Amino acid sequence: MTAKRDRKSATIGSKKGKAGKAPTTKSLKAKAAGEKATEPGQVMTLYAVERAALPPATAVMPLATPGAVAIAYDIALPLTSRAVFWQPRHIARSRSLRHVPFLFWLMETIRPNRVVQLGMSDPACFLALCQAADKLGLEAICMGVDLSPEKPAMSSAMAEQHATLYGDFSFVVTEDFARAVRQVQGGQIDLLVIDTPLSDEHVMALRAHWMPLLSERAVLVFHDPDKHVTGAEARQYADSLLRARPGIRFPQADPGLDVVLLGSQQPERLTRMAELEQGMPGYLAAWQVFARLGQGLENDQLARTRLTALNKVGQEAKEAEAKAENLAAELAKERQLKQGALDSEADQIAQTSGLQAQVFDLQTALDTARGAARQAAEITARKLETLTAEKATEVEALQRALKEETEKRKGHWQKLETLTAEKASLETALTEARSALDQATAAKATEVEALKRDLRQARSDRDAARARHETDLQAQREAGAAQLASSQEQAEALSKANARLQEQVKQMLDKRLALWETHEALKQAHATLQAQLESRHDS
Known part of the structure; x- marks a missing residue:
């Protein structure tokens, strides 16, 4: 504050009034402290100073010449x-x-x-x-x-x-x-x-x-x-x-x-x-009143701003928690689907083992029948042996593929556990992966439809070949009817066994196709997730 100007040098000390010592700021603080004792080092509040500075309604403040200036300064207090x-x-x-x-x-x-x-x-x-x-x-x-x-x-x-x-x-x-x-x-x-x-x-x-x-x-x-x-x-x-x-x-x-x-x-x-x-x-008291009250307003605004920021962060945390829960539910559902696929694979392996046992039994019966009708059914036996060898090769290849897929799935499970631990940081990546997975599923569905058409065509060709084969077998039977009279019943039994084998092979092919479709879908999903994870680690 500026110094007192020369032209304002006149004081109110010449004013007449009752004699008495004017209360100063120090005395006002002492009066406020007397109302409520303060401990050593405790700062007196502004409200205590205000109560001391404001006299009762019926009191008359003394205004005497010796303390007139001090009273005037006390009157100027903003309190x-x-x-x-x-x-x-x-x-x-x-x-x-x-x-x-x-x-x-x-x-x-x-x-x-x-x-x-x-x-x-x-x-x-x-x-x-x-x-x-x-x-x-x-x-x-x-x-x-x-x-x-x-x-x-x-x-x-x-x-x-x-x-x-x-x-x-x-x-x-x-x-x-x-x-x-x-x-x-x-x-x-x-x-x-x-x-x-x-x-x-x-x-x-x-x-x-x-x-x-x-x-x-x-x-x-x-x-x-x-x-x-x-x-x-x-x-x-x-x-x-x-x-x-x-x-x-x-x-x-x-x-x-x-x-x-x-x-x-x-x-x-x-x-x-x-x-x-x-x-x-009164100078220091006036300065402190304005400074502290103003600082209180600034602190209040700062607190409001921080509270707003905290509320915003809390809302974002709740939204993130809800997303995490949704993601955990989706992961649990996907885990159940994959567990079902693994159970289906185990059933396929058990059925393949049963088929192998049946093939071995049929091979034994076929050898017995071939010994009795070797000359009459030599061509049929050779074709049947070739077909059996091909099917055995296919079964072994399927077993190897299933074994490799099982090993891959074990690795997938380990990576899936790692992905589960990092689900919080992969929310956005999983959302994009899910969209890409839908597109890949649509594309894969188109490929599956094409594959089904090819499979139906293959089945049609197989049925035609089977018909030709039956025609040839019938002609051979008619040509060697006299020679195969004694072994006709055995040939008929062999034909029935062959039909049952073909039916079982057909069922195995259908299940293999379903298993292959499931495997391709899981493989595509894993590849997409792996690419997202690598992109995430690279960034």
Whole structure:
């Protein structure tokens, strides 16, 4: 705060009143401490100081010459004002929240009829002035001048709140610094706030257009002077005002605040506050009140911001947990499907073993029949032996394939366990893999249909070959009917056994086809998951 000016050297010590020692800030703190004892090292709250500073309604504060100056400084304490404890309605991310208690106190002290803010670099200041005018019940007109038509200073939400709460006495115009003076119709300005960088043209417009409109009790406020009052002419003009008139400065705050009492008719509380300087009674208390209350507003906004972030993180965590549960359910379902496929493979292996036993039994019966009818059925026996060898080869190949597939599936299970452990980090990858799996399934379904058509054609060719074979066998039987009369019954038995074998081979081929389809689908799904995992590890 600026030093006491020479022209304000007159004190109130000459005022007459009852003699008595004036209570100082130290005595007020001691009185508050007497109401409730504090432990060593405990800091007395601001409310205790306020209770000590506010006398009972029936008490009369002594005002005597020896302590008159001290009393005046105590009267200037902001703790005697209720406005400094108001809660701002418009809490937003703003660097100016620390000055809101002082702006409330200033509005309560000067009670202006017209408030003008030039520039809306921080709308929080203007909204605080509007709130104070509304809460104090002032018949004041508040005008804000937005100097940036391309980018409105107020957000849509803040503009809606301003129109709803203060639209009957406050308005914001978008106008040039000098031309905005045309919006002031009648009356004079009691509080002028400058919240925009001052250029040389702005200083000229301020002197020529705005200063003549100031009233006899006008107060000028420079918001964030370190940033807005940087030009040589602007700095020289602001310093000249501070030297010529009493003022209040907050140089240690960021952003700072310079208050100039331009009018000659100022409230006593405001002039006493301006006369306070470092080392005087009440200076430190006043500074601490504004600083701590402002810091409390900033901490409250920071807490609100962090709480919003925490709520957002908690919501995201719940969504991630729900996705993880869905993924676990899908993995469990896929595991059941694969377990069913493995059980089906075990059944296929058991059936193959039974078929091998039946083939061995049939081979023994065929050798016995061949010994009795070797000459008559030599050609048929050779063909049957060849067919049996081919089927045995196919069965052995199928067993080897099943064994290899079993080994692969064991490896797949191990990789599946690894994928299960990393399911949290593969949610997005699994979603993409699932989409790719659907496409691959559709493509594989097309291939299966083609394979089925080929299989039906093969079966048709096989049936035709079988028919030709039966025709040849019938011709041979008719040609050797006389020679095979004794072995006809055995040949018929052999033919029936051959038919049963072919039927069993057909069933085995059908099951092998189903097993192959299941294997291809699982193989494709595993390949897709493996590619996603490798891509994930590479990234």
